[in-house]
Amino acid sequence: MKKIGILGGVGWASTVDYYRAIAEGAGRFFAERGHGSPLPIPPMTIESVTQAKTRALRGTPGDEESWAAFDVVFRDALLTLEKAGCDFAIIASNTPHARLHAIRQGVSLPILSIFDETARATAATGATQALVLGTMVTMQARNYAETLSTHGITANDTLPDSEIAEMQAMVDEDFYGGASNRARTRLLEFCNAHAEPGTAILLACTELPLAFPEHLDAVSFEAKGHLFINPSAAHVAAALREALQDERAAQPG
CATH class of the missing domain: 3.40.50.1860 (Rossmann fold)
Incomplete structure (x- = not known):
């Protein structure tokens, strides 16, 4: 299984739900294929940013420079996931995706877009x-x-x-x-x-x-x-497809 990097914290409740949904989705995948308990889940690393900080760093629409500090927080978090050996990352929040074009600069880790x-x-x-x-x-x-x-x-x-x-x-x-x-x-x-x-x-x-x-x-x-x-849910489904790609190929159906 591929290792998933989750950039979370914006906010914490949805980050918890992303982890739960990935774990339960992987469990269903392996249960349907006759795997015994404990059911496997993909390895994951969560890098959680502080929402109070990122909210204060939001810029002005149309003013790229005003978003620089906001972008850095998320870019650094993704680089931490990259160093942790994650194979790809997901950002467990819609809001930062509006800045994905800037946040991903200098990050080689693949990022699944919501x-x-x-x-x-x-x-x-x-x-x-x-x-x-x-x-x-x-x-x-x-x-x-x-x-x-x-x-x-x-x-x-x-x-x-x-x-x-x-x-x-x-x-x-x-x-x-x-x-x-x-x-x-x-x-x-x-x-x-x-x-x-x-x-x-x-x-x-x-x-x-x-x-x-x-x-x-x-x-x-x-x-x-x-x-x-x-x-x-669409984002989680995509993450599971990516993380379980080799297992799907090895166990058709």
Whole structure:
């Protein structure tokens, strides 16, 4: 198995869930192939950054230089994973992916992009319209819209700044450290107000899927009349495919 590097801490709850999902997914893989207990999981190293620090270092959209200190924190974390002997890395957060083009400079370790995996998962549902929900950085950036467009999907990026700020507040107040019933209600109210019928709603903050524990490992699912895409689950599935590549080849099916 390949060794996975997880860059986590933004925030800690989703980092825990990434580890759990990878471990359980690997367990299912080997159980289905008749492997006895204890079921193997890929070797992993987690490098956890401090969210309070990275939040304070966020730059201004369109001003590359203002993001330099933010980029360095994540680049150094990836270099630590590289030195730890990881074969590839995943960043267990949507927000830093908006800076992936800069963060990965000088890093030779392959990094699986959450944008690419989410776009493929969204396209697989047949949806042609998407609503991207997440932090202010994620919603203001064009990364998801541009990646989705290569699959013939238009992202709804017309929300006013006040609504984007409301979503950021929701993440900070209701989802940090997990998700309460209030968080789920507040999220669904936002979806009801902004998602047209047939829209794929991207839960593009790794804490947001925690509002739907019954669907936590589903890449796509329906709930309360909406179609949701879970970028975290798509990302984890890609990491498992990469980590278990040799085992799949050795044990067809």
